[in-house]
Amino acid sequence: MEDKKANIIAAISILALVVVIIAARVSLKLSKTFYLIAGVDISLILAVFCFLIIRNRYNRERNLLVSRFLSEGRELRTEYSFLRKVAGVPTKFKLEDLEEATDGFRSLIGKGGSGSVFKGVLKDGSQVAVKRIEGEEKGEREFRSEVAAIASVQHKNLVRLYGYSSAISANRPRFLVYEYIVNSSLNIWIFPEKGNRRRSGGGCLSWYQRYQVAIDVAKALAYLHHDCRSKILHLDVKPENILLDENYRAVVTDFGLSKLIARDESKVLTDIRGTRGYLAPEWLLEHGISEKSDVYSYGIVLLEMIGGRRSISKVEVKETRKKKLEYFPRIVNQKMRERKVMEIVDPRLIETNELKEEEVMKLVCVAMWCIQEKSKNRPDMVMVIEMLEGRVPVYEPPDSDVVVVDLLAADDDASSTGVRRVVNVPRLQIQRERNFRLPSICSSIISPISPR
């Protein structure tokens, strides 16, 4: 625009100078004054021409440089965003970006102990789950731990963290932005709806899908325990933290309680965290926890997938019509001794006729190995994968005490919903059951079978 203006002014000036020469020629004839004016005019016209040439050349070079910088900048930006993705560096979002993505935090998709989760769409069109972390001290710790842990991992069975948004001031919520996993969490696919309470989504996973989920979760945990630079303990393995993608494959989430420990560290002492019903005995016996504490929680999740029920649930006693808490692993143990393992399977699966007793027994045995009282007797997650995929035979678990975390003293609702609570140790009682022996059907080697 400016160039155009300058060109017009130059053209007008040249025209004016030419007019001056013509006027001088007419009025002054070929006098000395005319030659003087004509000389000055012609020099001025030449000066304007020179100015135009230099200016245009300068502009052309400047435009060339600008467009080169622009294209290099674009390339750099593309390269940078590519590298961010490759390196898994999470993006720092502004609060306004997240408000826009979630349409003002309108579509709530879930609520957990540490905050609420909303569905959203980023500017580039990717669907996200935005977790708003509420609370003060606990929120801060969970936030830091979650960003640090997830940012460093890349595995198809672990949720991807796109980014985060820190609090602008104290007491303001922080946000974590995850990839959106379409089929929500495992709990709504294995536990039937309670009474008249209707829930949106969910259903009944088939036996085959449950078996696949068991393998997927085992792979995610094996990666965290054995394949990362430092060992990552999840410490909150439960169905609510296992999401299902469009093919009902598992994606483990919620690293809010996770702990990073050095490869050579075998056990760590830390404050009790996790969810009632999934806590390994060592938490309560204060022996120090390790990756085997995750193995224990995983074993409980396996039993819940097999039975389609929580490990601890409230049932009504027919005679007295009073409610009591029932510990599912204890029932499984008993049924195994009686060789009635099919009786503990989710009744909805029995109806489908797709079950093989041998497979059920195998999964139950693996689960029982995982919930051994002594952590050293539990397999590691790599061994669990080997057993589930049929590369290693499943042997009878050793004779062991079963530590039953007796939750009669605890709040019933929490145990029946799997809601995470800070566990109050003195209120928990620990019972030991002697002769926790698996039945003879399991004493022999269970033949290796692969998931269908």
Ligand SMILES: Nc1ncnc2c1ncn2[C@@H]1O[C@H](COP(=O)(O)OP(=O)(O)OP(=O)(O)O)[C@@H](O)[C@H]1O
């Ligand atoms: N990435 C995601 N994609 C889709 N849904 C999700 C995603 N993350 C969480 N959700 C949904 O939001 C719910 C709440 O998740 P959140 O992690 O806050 O809590 P939780 O695991 O149930 O409880 P807590 O945080 O106390 O362990 C989940 O159960 C799930 O249904």
